[in-house]
Amino acid sequence: MLFRTIKNTTTMLTVVAIVLVCAAVVAFSVEEYEQLYLEATRADLDGLSENLASDLVPLIASDPDIFEVTTTLLRLDRYDNVKYAVVFDKNWQRLNVYFGTLFVPEELDSAIDTNELRLQPHGVDVKHGELIALKLVGDARLPLGHLLIVNDSSGPLYSSKLTLLKRVLPLVFLVLFVTIVGSLFIQRRLFLPLSRLSQVAKKIQVTHDYSLRIDTRGKQEVAELSRDINSMMETINAETQKNAKYTEQLKEQQKAMERLANFDGLTGLPNRQFFMETLRLELAKAKRDERNLVLMYFDLDGFKGVNDSFGHEIGDLVLMEVCRRTKGILREGDLISRLGGDEFLILLHNEPNDLELFEISERLVSGLNMPFEIQSWEVQVGVSIGIARASDSNFNVSEFVSNADIAMYRSKLAGRSTHTVFVPEMMEDNKRRLLIANSIANAIKFSEFSIHYQGKVGADEKIVGYEALIRWKSDVLGLVSPAEFIPIAEQSGKILSITKWVIKRVCQELDQVQGLQKNEVMVSVNLSAHDIKNTALVDYIRKMFVRYNVNNASIEFEVTESAYLENFDVANLFLTQLREMGCSIALDDFGAGYSSLGYLTQIELNTLKIDKQFVDNLNVSKRSTLVTKTIIEMAKQLNLQICAEGVETREQAEFLIENGCHQLQGYLFSKPKSLLEMLNI
Known part of the structure; x- marks a missing residue:
């Protein structure tokens, strides 16, 4: 009350x-x-x-x-x-x-x-x-x-x-x-x-x-x-007379709302709700008639970069143009839907044979790879396509779409701008990928990760530094290669927790590692493209340095050439803060990615690391040998240290030392070892 x-x-x-x-x-x-x-x-x-x-x-x-x-x-x-x-x-x-x-x-x-x-x-x-x-x-x-x-x-x-x-x-x-x-x-x-x-x-x-x-x-x-x-x-009576007219308008609005509920507001394509309901009905008919259905799942490559570089307005215009161009490529009766963002689904009419399916996929890849002219801008995107058949999912809607998604992911792993047909074996790979992604947190919690150190030697072949490399021995999965779990960690958003674990462990073990040598050596830590986008990581690094009393000059951070140049402004700001702390910066895999030499005049580095593919071809390929000499000479002119990785033969080592390479790293000198192995415990 x-x-x-x-x-x-x-x-x-x-x-x-x-x-x-x-x-x-x-x-x-x-x-x-x-x-x-x-x-x-x-x-x-x-x-x-x-x-x-x-x-x-x-x-x-x-x-x-x-x-x-x-x-x-x-x-x-x-x-x-x-x-x-x-x-x-x-x-x-x-x-x-x-x-x-x-x-x-x-x-x-x-x-x-x-x-x-x-x-x-x-x-x-x-x-x-x-x-x-x-x-x-x-x-x-x-x-x-x-x-x-x-x-x-x-x-x-x-x-x-x-x-x-x-x-x-x-x-x-x-x-x-x-x-x-x-x-x-x-x-x-x-x-x-x-x-x-x-x-x-x-x-x-x-x-x-x-x-x-x-x-x-x-x-x-x-x-x-x-x-x-x-x-x-005063207007009640007048309003009563208008009710009939308003009722008619409400019916029209209801139709418009139904359209909004079933179609994408930007492209006019059927939305997820409408498409999934249609797909459910078509699957029921196909199963009853003992027919098969083919589903395409495609995602635009590089679309996030379009939004970041040109803005969302240009991004929306690109999506509308992708819709228009795709409709022109598809056959009559094919149903295309926008799931959201830059993801699309296509239900192909009358199950095409393998040749027709290949031709449709190739037309989509080549058609959407062509530049788009948007408001005087030339915008380039690609497309990764996954293809699935209803019979492989037992005509289940969720599994049908999931299979196409898995195949699309395979296309991205294969280098993008391609198409892949789902086969049941991919499901096991996908399960392993999910298991790895879900096991990373427990691996950190239960200390399944470890650090192995690979030595770097100078021209006199004495240790001058180490690179910290992560290894994973899982109780469930066994030995998991970094080449397998690092990309999965990046895509699942868990790479940052791994990077923090590595930085903390290196700080804890730094005194013991340096105690193995008479002179003070530098330890290198790798950063991913995802790491350098997170400004809070700098504060974490600073905190670890203070906690474990680390000499900042003893730590070098390595970032790949492609990761640096794909996020140039962000990477510059991130690594500048590390450099101001007294750490060294190395550009890893140099020459294997962009090789945009103009960027070297805009960034401050301490070391260039020559990619292993050039070292492997020394004295085998004249072109690789010439490129390697050029990289070394260019680094000298820029007053940069040169480190060659993947050195496995005496001939490679002699060539690199003779041409002025400062540091060598590879199995010829040292395999990655745990701290206990290095201490002979």
Whole structure:
């Protein structure tokens, strides 16, 4: 009943709000008063103890004058809150004691712990409701003794706060009472027009006399409401005549809403809901007629880059153009649907044979690979297609779409801009991929990962550094290759947790790794393209360096050339922060990706790592040999360190050293080893 009306609700809320505000103000004031009181009392005690300590210097400088010391301590009688005071000689032996009215002398021995006082710094401190002043008598270089004064703070503070409340609370209650009464009066005045409005409305409801009018006096909102109600009653009859017309319009709107519910608003294609319902019906018919159905699942390659580079408006225009171009490629009767984002489904009409299916797929790949002219921009995307047959899913809708999705994923793994037909064997691969993705968290939790270190040697073939490489020995999966689980971790969004684990473990083991060599060596840690997009990782690295007391210059971070250039601005910002911390930066797999040499003038690096494919072809392929020489010479001109990876033969090592390569890494010198193996444990 209390909260059934707006008036009662607002009244109660107003009262509660006022009470809470007053209570908060009083509580805050008392807290501030307590702080100010303690600060003032502390300052007074500090000054008093400092003066007494100075006055005691001549009294205990040679033979302590106990009478004069007692006389000096009796000056504390003027201070009611002093519990007791003790004068010690320099060896912490009691010379004299003063007892205030608040202290029982028999409790002195239990109250004073000389051993604890020896460790306590000089000054004023608060403990257990007491202000304790401990001062040095004499100079710090020639101490004569110590002065201890213990002052009661809790009792006086309580009395002072009680006095404050006795003075303040009557005024607070008065202000509270006046404010509440005033608020109630104002609210009653404000809600009076609404009460009158309610009475008239009830009367109209009973009498159905629409000639009655509501008094439009009152505040602006109430007056406007009254005028609106009067106007509404005047138009009731006219509105009744328009109902038929509105009913027809509602039917048209219903049709439009049905279209919105079943078709994509951007492309006009059937949406997921409509397509899945159609597919369910078609599967039932095909199973009954012992026919097969073919489903295509395609996803645009590089579409995210279009949105990032040109904006979502251009991205939407690209999707519309993809829709138009795809419709021109497909046959009559083929049903295309947009699932969302840049994903599309195509149900092919009249199961095509293998040749027809190949031709349709090739037309889609080549047609959608052609550049799009969008508002004077030339936009390039690709397409990865997955193809599935209904019979492979036992005509189950979810499995049918899932099989096409798995095949599409295979197309992306195969290099994109291609098409793949689902075969049942892919299901096992997909299950393993899901198992790996779901096992990563437990692998970190139960320490299934480990770090292996592969040495890097200089021209004299002595160790100059190590690269930290992660290995996974799973209790369920056995040995899992990084080449298998790293891409899965990247796609499932779990690569960051792996990278953090590697960084933490390297920081923990760094001292032991460096202890294997006489000179300080550098340890390299790999970063993925996903890692360099996460700015919070820099703060994590900094935190680990501080926690494990790592010399920042001992850590080098490696990022592949393709990962750097695909996210150039983000990578530059990320790696600049690492460089400012004192870490080194290496560009890995150089020459295997973009080889956009112009970027080397815009980025700051310490090391270029020559990709293994060039090392493998040294003295085998003239072109690879020439490219390798060129990379080394270019790095020299840019004052960069050169590291060649994948060195496995003596001939490769001699060629690289002869041409000025600074570091060599490969099985010829060292295989990756765990820390225990390196320590021969």
